[in-house]
Amino acid sequence: MTGHTVSTDSAAEHVTRYLDHLTVERGAAANTVSSYRRDLGRYADYLGARGIDSLAEVTENDVREFLVQLRRGDPDTGSAPLADSSIARTLVAVRGFHKFAAAEGVVEADVAHAVRPPRPARRLPKSLPVDEVLAILESAGAPDHPRALRDRALLELLYSCGARISEATALDVDDIDATTRAVRLCGKGGKERVVPVGGPAIDALEAYLVRGRPALASRANPALFLNARGGRLSRQSAWQVLADAAARAGLDKAVSPHTLRHSFATHLLDGGADVRVVQELLGHASVTTTQVYTLVTVNTMREVYATAHPRAR
Structure with missing residues (x-):
């Protein structure tokens, strides 16, 4: 036609x-x-x-x-x-x-040619409240067992500096500087960044290095976090460490290493940190990636406002 x-x-x-x-x-x-x-x-x-x-x-x-x-x-x-x-x-x-x-000439114009699929809803990162993070850290295990000392150090570090699980398991002992309270992380594309580490994480790392790691180091290995055979701890094993701690803490929700990273970013922004500083700490190439966390804090502010302000309703 x-x-x-x-x-x-x-x-x-x-x-x-x-x-x-x-x-x-x-x-x-x-x-x-x-x-x-x-x-x-x-x-x-x-x-x-x-x-x-x-x-x-x-x-x-x-x-x-x-x-x-x-x-x-x-x-x-x-x-x-x-x-x-x-x-x-x-x-x-x-x-x-x-x-x-x-x-086919059935209609004069193609009215659908410019229509594009709707943008997917932006998924907000899931973060934990501070008390739940602390409960996980406290549930890492018995303080005098080598693997428990390792697990506490690992989880404290993940939350303290917002490291990806791959960055944490790739750390060598020399990447930790207890004097300046800093850690050198190797991120995506081999890009390195130096991130500050909090006091509790440094204390947990020193306890592990003194009383835990020597018992695990059956052979020479530069890796910071070791498994029971003296090799480098795998990402899967590190993930299980967190899952076990979350279960012991009584959390009935899925918690992954990325959850601690999201919590790190959200808690910093809630505390008044600038989004560009958080961008550098997380190792994001673009601030646009980091800005998704600001949506979380805006939602939190809305909830607080709605319940606390006398003229909110």
Whole structure:
């Protein structure tokens, strides 16, 4: 079909023609056609519910509103919200459908060509309140056991300087400077940074180096944190150290080494630290990466304001 003759057929009828086109002319796989049928069937139902009988009536805003509905779900039909990946897949089908309709002269313009998938919701890092972090640190194990001394030193260090778990397990003994209370970390891309370490972490490290590490060091090894065989502690084992401590502390939530890193950043910002200082401490290449933590503190401020200010409501 050529020219600009506008069809009065329903959207559902045009969907059927498009699926036939995919099957016969494009040779699309059966799974692909089935997926398109499901997505475009949902789209045709949406248009019908809005009282849009002809494809010529559809606007770019209608397409955008369809994506919004997919994200929030539809209580009237019992449709659950779709994941961002599913929404993006559906948009591919809808855009292909509208492109086909315009090319066939069914409509005068492709109203979906400029529509992009909605931005994924920004996930806020999960951090722990200070008292829960302290409970984890106190639950590292018996203070006189070599591995318990190691575990306490490891967890204190992770929280004290916001190190990634890979950075902590890569540390050598010489990377710790107890005199200046600093640690040299090797981050992503081999970029080094020197980060201050708090007093409790330094005390835990010195206790481990004096009373714990010698009992674990069965052979010469520069690594700071050693396993029971005298080798470098692995990331997986370090992760388990934290999981065990969190369980002993009675926390009924998933806690990872990154949780301590997130808590480090959030607690600094809550205490008034500048975001660019936190950026340097975390080893982020861009302050934009660090600014996600400011969203956490803004949410905290809102909660405090809502409960504490007499005129907040």
